Amino acid sequence: MGFYISYQQIISREIFLCYNTHEKGSANMNDNDTIVAISSAMGKGAISIIRLSGENSISIVNKIFKGKDLSKVQSHTIHYGFIVDEEKEIDEVLVSVMLAPKTYTTEDIVEINCHGGISTTNKVLELVIKNGARLAEPGEFTKRAFLNGRINLVEAEAVGDLIAAKSEKQRAVAINGVNGRLTKLISKQRTILLDLLANIAVNIDYPEYDDALVVTEEYLKEKLTNIKLDLEILLENAKIGKIIKSGIDIAIVGRPNVGKSSLLNAFLNEDKAIVTDISGTTRDIIEATTNLNGIEINLIDTAGIRKTDDLVEKIGVDKSKKIIDTADLIILVLNNNELLTKEDEELLQKVSKKPHIIFVNKNDLAKKLELPKNIKSIMGNTQELNGLEALKKEIITMYNLDKIDEKDSTYLSNIRQINLVKEALEEINIALTDLSNHIPIDMLEIHIRSSWEKLGILIGENYEDELIDKLFKNFCLGK
Numbered sequence: 424m425g426f427y428i429s430y431q432q433i434i435s436r437e438i439f440l441c442y443n444t445h446e447k448g449s450a451n452m453n454d455n456d457t458i459v460a461i462s463s464a465m466g467k468g469a470i471s472i473i474r475l476s477g478e479n480s481i482s483i484v485n486k487i488f489k490g491k492d493l494s495k496v497q498s499h500t501i502h503y504g505f506i507v508d509e510e511k512e513i514d515e516v517l518v519s520v521m522l523a524p525k526t527y528t529t530e531d532i533v534e535i536n537c538h539g540g541i542s543t544t545n546k547v548l549e550l551v552i553k554n555g556a557r558l559a560e561p562g563e564f565t566k567r568a569f570l571n572g573r574i575n576l577v578e579a580e581a582v583g584d585l586i587a588a589k590s591e592k593q594r595a596v597a598i599n600g601v602n603g604r605l606t607k608l609i610s611k612q613r614t615i616l617l618d619l620l621a622n623i624a625v626n627i628d629y630p631e632y633d634d635a636l637v638v639t640e641e642y643l644k645e646k647l648t649n650i651k652l653d654l655e656i657l658l659e660n661a662k663i664g665k666i667i668k669s670g671i672d673i674a675i676v677g678r679p680n681v682g683k684s685s686l687l688n689a690f691l692n693e694d695k696a697i698v699t700d701i702s703g704t705t706r707d708i709i710e711a712t713t714n715l716n717g718i719e720i721n722l723i724d725t726a727g728i729r730k731t732d733d734l735v736e737k738i739g740v741d742k743s744k745k746i747i748d749t750a751d752l753i754i755l756v757l758n759n760n761e762l763l764t765k766e767d768e769e770l771l772q773k774v775s776k777k778p779h780i781i782f783v784n785k786n787d788l789a790k791k792l793e794l795p796k797n798i799k800s801i802m803g804n805t806q807e808l809n810g811l812e813a814l815k816k817e818i819i820t821m822y823n824l825d826k827i828d829e830k831d832s833t834y835l836s837n838i839r840q841i842n843l844v845k846e847a848l849e850e851i852n853i854a855l856t857d858l859s860n861h862i863p864i865d866m867l868e869i870h871i872r873s874s875w876e877k878l879g880i881l882i883g884e885n886y887e888d889e890l891i892d893k894l895f896k897n898f899c900l901g902k
Contacts, residue, residue, distance in 0.1 A: 424535075428853075441780040446826060449542065450712065454567075456477055456484060456557060457474065457475055457479040457480050457536065457555065457556045457557065457560035458476055458477055458556060458557050458558070458560075458563055458564070458567075458803055459473060459474065459475045459476075459479025459546060459548065459551045459552060459556035459559060459563070460473070460474060460558060460559040460563075461473055461474075461544055461550075461558070461887065462534070463539070464565075465544070466541065467539060467541075467790050468538075468539030468540070468564065469538070470537070470539050470783065471535055471537050471538070471539045471540070471543070471547075471739065472534055472535070472536055472566065473534065473535040473537065473544065473547055473548055473551060473838065474532065474533075474534050474535075475532065475533045475534075475535075475556055476526075476527075476528045476530045476531070476532050476559075476567060477530055477531065477745075478523075478530065478531055479555055479556070480530070480531045480532060480533040480556075481493045481494055481520065481531055481533055481669060482494065482555075483551060483554045483555045483556050484518060484533045484535065484551070486554045486555075487506050487507055487513075487547075487550045487551070487554060488506045488507070488510070488516075488518060488835070489504050489505045489506075489512070490502055490503060490504020490505065490635045491504065492824055493518065493520055493533070496520050496786075497520075498520065498521055498522035498525065498750075499519075499520070499521050499522075499525075500519070501517050501518065501519050501520075502517065502518050502519075502520065503516075503517055504516060504518065506535065506537065506547050506550065506718045508546075508550055513543070513546055513547060513550065514537045514538055514543050514546075515534040515538070516535050516536055516537045516538075516547075516664065517535075518533060518534070518535055518536070519532075519533065519534040519536065520533055521533070521534075521702050523783075526763060527564060527565075527568055527571050527573070528564055528567040528568050528573070529568070529571040529573060530567065530571070535547060535551075537831070540788035546667050556796065557611050561724055562583070564585075565579050565582050569763055569883060575882045575883045575884070576881070576882055576883025577600060577603075577605050577606050577609070577836075577840070577881065577883070578603060578606060579598060579883070580600065580603055580836060580837060580839075580840075581598075581599075581600025581601045581836065582601060582667065582845065583595075583596035583598050583600055584596070584600060584836055585597035585598060585600075589719065590717055590719060590789075591712065592667045592717045592718065592827065593667055593668060595665050595838075596664065596668065596677050596836070598797070599834075600819075600836060604711060604833045605833045605834070605835070605836075606882055608653070608657070608833055609878050609881055609882050610882065611652070612650050612653060612847075612851055613875055613876055613879060613884075615646060615649075616650065616871055616872075616874055616878075617648060617869055617875060619638065619646060619647075620871055620872055620875065622638045622867050623864060623865060623867075624868075625637050638864055640647070640858055640861070640864065641857060643864060643867070644855065644858055647725055647851055647854055647855050647858070647871075648855065650851055650857065650874075651666070651848065651851045652840055653756055653899050654844055654847060654848040654851065655848065656868075657833070657835060657844055658835070658841065658844055658848065658882075660834050660835070660844065661835040661840075661841050661844075662833060663823075663827055663834060664834025664835055664836055665787060666824075666827070667716055667718065667827065667834065667836075668836055669719070669754055670712070670718060670719025670720060670721050670749045671718065671719070671720055671721065671751045671797070671818070671822060672721045672722045672723065672748060672749070672750045672752070673720060673721065673722050673723065673751065673752045673753075673754060673818070674746045674747060674750035674752070674753050674754070675722065675724050675725060675754045675756060676746070676753055676756070676770065676774070677685055677745060677755055677756035677757060677767075678758075678764065678766050678767060678770075680758075681756045681757060681758045681761075681784055681785075682756055682758070682784035682785060682804075682805050683724055683725065684709070684724050685692060685756070685757050685784075685805035685806075686756060686782065686784065686805050687722055687724040688712060688805070689710065689808055689811050690711075690713055690720070690803045691713055691722070692813070696857040702810065704747055706756055709723070709724040710722065710723050711724075712726075715815060715818060715819065715824060716819055716824040716825060716827075717824075717827075718827070719819070723746055723750060725746055726741060735855040741899070746805075747773060747774065747777065748777075750777070751778065752777075752779065752780070752818065753774045753777050753779040754776070754779070754780050754782055754814070754877065755770055755771065755774050755779055755780070755782070756780050756783075756787055757781065757782070757783050757784065757792060757794075757800075758783075758792065759783045759784060759785045759786045759788060759790055759791070759792050759802070759804075760782060760785045760789060760790075760792070761791055761792060762792065762793075763792055763793060763794065764793050767793070770848050771798065778821065779798035779819070780801065780817055780821075781794070781798060782800065782801050782814055783800045783801065783802050783803070783804065784803060784804055784805060784810060785804050786802045786803055786804050786806045786810070786821050787807065787809070788804075788808060801813050801814050801817060813833055839881075840881055843877050843880055843881040844877075844878075844881065845858070846877045847873075847874040847877035847878050847881075848874075850870045850871070850874035850877065851870070851871075851874050853869045853870045854871055854874075855871040857870070
């Protein structure tokens with residue numbers, strides 16, 4: 424058994440090195456480069472934070488700090504003093520010193536806590552750069568944390584999500600990513616796949632060793648099926664993750680003057696859109712955001728859809744038709760006080776292919792509208808807000824918003840992650856199909872390895888420099 428374990432370790436390492444584009448820490452990065460950025464929001468405030476990272480962080484700040492010699496202080500301590508330009512005092516500050524490797528980037532980090540305000544903050548930043556630091560690129564601190572092996576790619580993306588979080592649910596999901604819950608799940612699948620690769624290799628190259636695990640079709644089928652189910656659950660949960668992170672894009676469509684803008688205003692409880700009795704008042708897209716059960720609802724009020732010779736209105740109508748194709752949910756508004764028109768019928772046909780809700784407005788007026796019996800609708804009127812709660816309840820039911828558990832679930836947070844899991848799952852499915860056709864086990868190894876690689880790209884165990892640069896450019900400065 425001792426031989427088997429050591430061989431497995433060797434082949435695991437060989438597979439890892441052979442198929443990695445890069446290992447962490449191998450990307451081009453000048454280790455002597457000390458970066459700096461303002462890590463707090465710019466503008467008037469009590470405190471601003473200027474953060475440095477790199478081996479010269481302490482020596483650079485020492486040049487402009489009148490107080491203790493920062494090169495002699497203990498790690499993770501705060502020191503009172505003044506930032507000076509030669510002998511001129513610029514600001515009264517607190518300086519935090521954190522020594523490598525127990526820092527966010529694993530490098531020496533110094534944070535200058537100065538008084539808030541654009542002038543003071545920029546002056547301190549200017550002095551730091553003047554004395555040898557380089558202005559950091561967006562996300563460069565987190566990029567260094569990734570490249571230096573402190574966090575993986577999933578955790579780095581979760582940091583960005585945490586910064587961008589606008590709701591409690593978004594924050595809770597992001598912190599699960601930062602804490603490594605998704606990483607653990609993906610790493611578990613990769614470990615199983617790597618064990619399979621190692622065992623298959625041992626069976627092929629050293630069949631004479633009786634203590635090696637024999638990989639049978641039944642054993643392989645069981646392991647791959649379990650991985651398949653776990654990845655499928657992850658993809659199914661990704662739909663919920665997308666809703667939490669990005670919200671639901673809801674387009675309000677219908678003919679002119681049926682009450683679309685009034686419905687938008689009712690959702691928001693404010694007069695966001697202009698409402699008149701004149702048909703065609705809304706000629707362009709009006710967007711607004713509200714919250715429903717802790718989920719962002721992105722409402723899109725569209726121009727009334729009808730045939731028109733007015734060039735400006737026609738552009739608005741064309742935009743409305745395109746939004747029907749791209750929105751997550753369509754609310755088609757009809758007028759209870761009018762007969763069903765040909766344009767209404769065309770819209771009913773068009774939205775039938777998408778998730779939709781029919782809202783029959785103006786039920787306070789005489790009923791003239793007759794809908795086919797198979798079409799479900801919600802009756803109401805935007806003047807008295809009748810039907811608004813029923814409409815919200817229908818949205819909650821359609822997307823299970825009352826059952827979303829953001830605290831204990833693990834969600835993929837972006838298209839990159841979702842696509843990689845899909846690709847990994849596809850390789851597993853191919854391997855299972857080949858297995859059912861009794862293809863020799865050693866020929867399945869290519870698909871098992873490919874799935875292992877895809878999941879490795881997901882968490883950043885292997886990556887391309889271009890991808891990393893693009894990802895971290897979406898971060899804010901100072902993070």
